[in-house]
Amino acid sequence: MSYIGSKPADAVLETDDIADGVVTTSKLADDSVTNPKLFTGSQQNFRNIIINGDMSIAQRGTSTSSVSTTQYPSLDRFQMLTQTAGSAVFTVSQDTDVPSGQGFAKSQKIDVTTALDPYASSNFTNLRYIMEGQMLQYLKKGTANAESLTLSFWVKSNKTGTYIAELFDADNSRQISKAYTIDSASTWEKKTITFAGDTTGTLDNDNNRSLDLRFWLGAGSSYTSGTLNTSWNSSTNANRAVGQVNFADSTSNDFWITGVQLEAGTTASDFEFLPHDVNLRRCLRYYQFVASDANKDLCVGAYYSANSILGSIQLKEVMRTTPSIDIETGTSYYASFLNNTVDTLNTFTLSSSSHNKSICLVNSTEASGIVGYASILRANNVNSYLAFDSEL
Amino acid sequence: MIETVTKNYDTITNEFCSYQVTYVNSNRVKSVPLDEANTDYQLIQEWIAEGNTVIDNGGGE
Numbered sequence: 001m002s003y004i005g006s007k008p009a010d011a012v013l014e015t016d017d018i019a020d021g022v023v024t025t026s027k028l029a030d031d032s033v034t035n036p037k038l039f040t041g042s043q044q045n046f047r048n049i050i051i052n053g054d055m056s057i058a059q060r061g062t063s064t065s066s067v068s069t070t071q072y073p074s075l076d077r078f079q080m081l082t083q084t085a086g087s088a089v090f091t092v093s094q095d096t097d098v099p100s101g102q103g104f105a106k107s108q109k110i111d112v113t114t115a116l117d118p119y120a121s122s123n124f125t126n127l128r129y130i131m132e133g134q135m136l137q138y139l140k141k142g143t144a145n146a147e148s149l150t151l152s153f154w155v156k157s158n159k160t161g162t163y164i165a166e167l168f169d170a171d172n173s174r175q176i177s178k179a180y181t182i183d184s185a186s187t188w189e190k191k192t193i194t195f196a197g198d199t200t201g202t203l204d205n206d207n208n209r210s211l212d213l214r215f216w217l218g219a220g221s222s223y224t225s226g227t228l229n230t231s232w233n234s235s236t237n238a239n240r241a242v243g244q245v246n247f248a249d250s251t252s253n254d255f256w257i258t259g260v261q262l263e264a265g266t267t268a269s270d271f272e273f274l275p276h277d278v279n280l281r282r283c284l285r286y287y288q289f290v291a292s293d294a295n296k297d298l299c300v301g302a303y304y305s306a307n308s309i310l311g312s313i314q315l316k317e318v319m320r321t322t323p324s325i326d327i328e329t330g331t332s333y334y335a336s337f338l339n340n341t342v343d344t345l346n347t348f349t350l351s352s353s354s355h356n357k358s359i360c361l362v363n364s365t366e367a368s369g370i371v372g373y374a375s376i377l378r379a380n381n382v383n384s385y386l387a388f389d390s391e392l
Numbered sequence: 393m394i395e396t397v398t399k400n401y402d403t404i405t406n407e408f409c410s411y412q413v414t415y416v417n418s419n420r421v422k423s424v425p426l427d428e429a430n431t432d433y434q435l436i437q438e439w440i441a442e443g444n445t446v447i448d449n450g451g452g453e
Contacts, residue, residue: 069393207429308403321429324422350423352402352409364403389422392431 048272049136050129050213051282052077053153053260055094055106059289059387063093065113072391075108076283079391081126081214088125088218088248089114097256099154099188103273107154107258110217110247117249119220124241125248126214127257130392132320133171133203133210139264141169146197151213152268154259155180156188158252161245164216164228165193168235170209172201175235177228179243190259192268198232207320209392213262216240217247217255284317286392291378292328292385298377299361301336303369309336309343310351311361311377315388319356323388325349333384336367338375343368348386359388394439401451408451411436 016022057076064073066089072079073092080092095109110127119125139147151165160182168175178193203210216223219241226238233239247253259271274282290313291298301311315323325348332344345367351360361377369375379386393416400423402409411424413436424432440446 209431304403310403322425322427324424324430324432327421327423328419329421330419347421348423349400349412350410350425352405352407354425362403383419385420389432390430 046272047263047269049131049149049262050077050260051286052279053258054104054271054273054279055108055258055260056276057280057283058094058106059283059287063091065091067092068114072287076287077129077391078108079128079130080110081128082124084116084119084123084125087114088112088116088119090125090248095256097156098258099156099190102154102259103271104154104258107156107256110255110257112248112251112253115249115251115253116218117246119218119246119248121220121222124219124223125217127217128215129213129260130209131211131213132207132392134205134207136203136211137205139197139203141198142172142200142202144199146199147264148197148266149195150263150265150268151178151193151195152190152259152261152271153257154188154190155182156186156256157182157247158185158254159245159247159250160185162243163247164214164219164241164244165191166212166214166216166240167195168212168214169198169201169203169232170212171204173235174198174201174232175229175240176232177240177242178230179228188256194266196231200232213260215257216244218249219244219246281317284315285320286390288316288319288323288388290386290388292383294380294382294384296379296384298334298379298386301361301375301377303338303367303371303373303375306369306371307367308362308364309345309367309369309375309377311348313359313361315357315359319388319390320392321390322354322356323359323390325359325361326385326387326389328383328385330381330383333379333381334363334386335378335380336369336375337378338369338373343375344380356390394435394444396447397436397439397444398447398449399451406451411446 067073068089091111098104166177180191223241228242229239299311299313329347334345336343345363348361395414395416398412400410413422
């Protein structure tokens with residue numbers, strides 16, 4: 001018997017009274033549910049561990065072709081991890097093909113441009129997302145209270161069949177794999193996978209790589225010849241990708257993914273959409289694009305000597321670690337504007353004073369200015385490119 | 393794939409301060425800090441461990 005909305009007021013609610021769909025909005029008076037009753041879980045806001053899971057941020061560019069080695073080709077935070085002597089080649093891009101009516105505007109598309117069939121035994125291709133250990137301490141991994149993790153995502157491919165999603169603990173060389181199936185060709189499907197909590201192997205509380213989420217796309221027999229490891233164990237390669245189809249077996253094959261969410265618990269909540277600016281700022285911890293193209297400002301510079309110019313850039317977000325300068329070099333790709341003249345430069349290097357909050361660019365090779373003069377540093381060629389990289 | 397690695401010396405202090413890395417078939421270059429948490433730095437150490445040699449042109453004027 002249901003007591004909601006009727007007396008006696010002190011009746012004990014039973015499972016049927018609060019079953020899915022029973023407690024409708026009309027049965028809840030305004031202000032009847034107070035904040036303390038809204039949730040009891042550990043992570044409500046920012047519950048999605050995956051940054052840029054909606055594939056909205058692509059600082060490096062919206063498309064990269066000829067992807068055959070490990071790199072971050074397009075979408076922020078998502079790496080193509082390739083171990084292919086063979087070699088499969090892909091174009092990776094940000095795409096507007098998305099599941100209808102789900103709120104997503106972008107997806108990540110992986111297009112096979114050079115096929116590989118079969119993979120050599122020790123070769124593989126993964127779409128990988130890497131997590132810092134200090135971001136994951138609340139998961140209590142390696143304790144009796146370890147949290148389960150639930151992965152949800154939307155996927156589409158003409159290449160149907162079994163695919164593998166894997167969590168890999170890089171601190172303890174442990175892993176767990178789960179198979180999912182793309183059932184219908186060229187149709188968006190939502191997949192939900194729950195990984196049990198791991199009571200063995202704590203994650204380091206630091207800014208280094210601790211946990212990978214890997215979407216397998218192809219693998220050689222070294223990774224497929226055993227029995228799929230569906231519970232946490234020490235990593236044995238042969239058990240990591242058993243059953244994985246070879247997505248790279250034809251240049252006709254395309255793979256789209258979006259709405260990637262990894263969260264504590266055993267159920268998948270709705271995708272946590274963040275405002276675009278918040279999503280971008282989270283990505284800036286790992287990569288900061290500054291400028292490309294001609295006549296684009298970089299920063300203010302000053303001539304330390306006639307043949308040495310320094311330029312200081314305050315980073316837009318504290319980065320994970322002191323970043324590398326990621327720069328496209330070439331004759332006169334950069335320029336220093338001073339004293340009604342232009343001093344052209346080919347590149348910049350990193351000064352010893354640089355750190356994860358501020359960078360000092362240096363050129364002591366082509367610079368030719370006036371000691372003590374200030375200048376404006378600019379990108380000076382359509383092919384110039386400057387960014388800071390502290391990715392995992 | 394790493395093609396060359398060269399030591400950079402700081403303009404002001406003249407100390408070894410970063411690595412300059414070039415890549416096969418690419419105009420893209422990285423200037424990599426001496427920071428063990430930087431993954432480019434980690435890749436350079438692996439590249440060195442494989443028997444490759446860092447170019448050191450010195451830092452003098």
